[in-house]
Amino acid sequence: MLLYRKRLRLVRGEGVYVWDERGRRYLDLIAGIGVNVLGHAHPEWVLEMSRQLEKIVVAGPMFEHDERDEMLEELSHWVDYEYVYMGNSGTEAVEAAIKFARLATGRSEIIAMTNAFHGRTLGSLSATWKKKYREGFGPLVPGFKHIPFNNVEAAKEAITRETAAVIFEPIQGEGGIVPAEEEFVKTLRDLTEDVGALLIADEVQSGLRTGKFLATEHYGVRPDIVAMGKGIGNGFPVSLTLTDLEIPRGKHGSTFGGNPLACRAVATTLRILRRDRLVEKAGEKFVEFKGERVVKTRGRGLMIGIVLRRPAGNYVKALQERGFLVNTAGNRVIRLLPPLIIEGGTLEEARKEIEGVLNDII
Numbered sequence: 001m002l003l004y005r006k007r008l009r010l011v012r013g014e015g016v017y018v019w020d021e022r023g024r025r026y027l028d029l030i031a032g033i034g035v036n037v038l039g040h041a042h043p044e045w046v047l048e049m050s051r052q053l054e055k056i057v058v059a060g061p062m063f064e065h066d067e068r069d070e071m072l073e074e075l076s077h078w079v080d081y082e083y084v085y086m087g088n089s090g091t092e093a094v095e096a097a098i099k100f101a102r103l104a105t106g107r108s109e110i111i112a113m114t115n116a117f118h119g120r121t122l123g124s125l126s127a128t129w130k131k132k133y134r135e136g137f138g139p140l141v142p143g144f145k146h147i148p149f150n151n152v153e154a155a156k157e158a159i160t161r162e163t164a165a166v167i168f169e170p171i172q173g174e175g176g177i178v179p180a181e182e183e184f185v186k187t188l189r190d191l192t193e194d195v196g197a198l199l200i201a202d203e204v205q206s207g208l209r210t211g212k213f214l215a216t217e218h219y220g221v222r223p224d225i226v227a228m229g230k231g232i233g234n235g236f237p238v239s240l241t242l243t244d245l246e247i248p249r250g251k252h253g254s255t256f257g258g259n260p261l262a263c264r265a266v267a268t269t270l271r272i273l274r275r276d277r278l279v280e281k282a283g284e285k286f287v288e289f290k291g292e293r294v295v296k297t298r299g300r301g302l303m304i305g306i307v308l309r310r311p312a313g314n315y316v317k318a319l320q321e322r323g324f325l326v327n328t329a330g331n332r333v334i335r336l337l338p339p340l341i342i343e344g345g346t347l348e349e350a351r352k353e354i355e356g357v358l359n360d361i362i
């Protein structure tokens, strides 16, 4: 396999830290792009997963198992959707959402947002905005339309009785950590209801991190379909599509989707998050970054974007050299998606050092 350029080689992780091949330690403020919510090698999670490996890994989607019941029980403490479809990645959760919306409404038009990112399979990619991700893969799936994010008037004009669904991220992740405005989200909810269309919230990145299970809860809005992934299994590849729509058995599915090991990963992650109040606490951990090169800090809870005056790439490298792992979201934004177990004090120390690094670089 070819490596494009020399990149940091990580060999192990523990809690909020990871180590490279030379034994250097880094504070992991990106957590596999928002995945390791319980940090690395969480002892309880590791134990439960190891026990599950010895018991049963894959049962086949046509069988019932206790692990699914346990996962559904844990999930019921957070959300009250009737059905959950389980996939293996965020893009599959979105793909399912799009299919369910078309099936339920008998319509095909999907309205997405400028700067949206929904994944890389063809349906999700058709809802994704950036040319960089789309180019070369055409023709993409027909029926997708993009409207300017946070533009109420554009939404009013675009959403009609032809619309099957509107898909949006409550906080755009790859687009630069840009929160949706309250009036915009409420308008999307009202308009979709008025015309018999469905509202899909892509919470793959924003789920768990903002102080609520779903970021849409901050808006007092209940989407018809929710896509979740990333941290929901604390690193085991698993995703969820939540809905009240009844999809006939056999109409959609996946060989690995909802296997006992995946269900164990979700059930264990949710149990620990609930017991340790990690989701609520995340809402109190947002930090504001300041400095000459910082325009502002955006986001909510532990979904943080530092908007810079200059391209963020060099800063990310410099921070890595100083022992902090972050990445970019868009050209001028440094993104932080730390494990939810991070202590406020650790984050505060990191803030001071990061501000120092940002001000050091010309």
Ligand SMILES: Cc1ncc(COP(=O)(O)O)c(C=O)c1O
Binding pocket: 033, 089, 090, 091, 092, 094, 117, 118, 119, 120, 169, 173, 174, 202, 203, 204, 205, 206, 229, 230
């Ligand atoms: C909002 C959002 N939706 C969907 C995806 C796709 O998830 P995955 O990479 O697991 O397919 C991502 C990934 O970054 C995302 O941020």
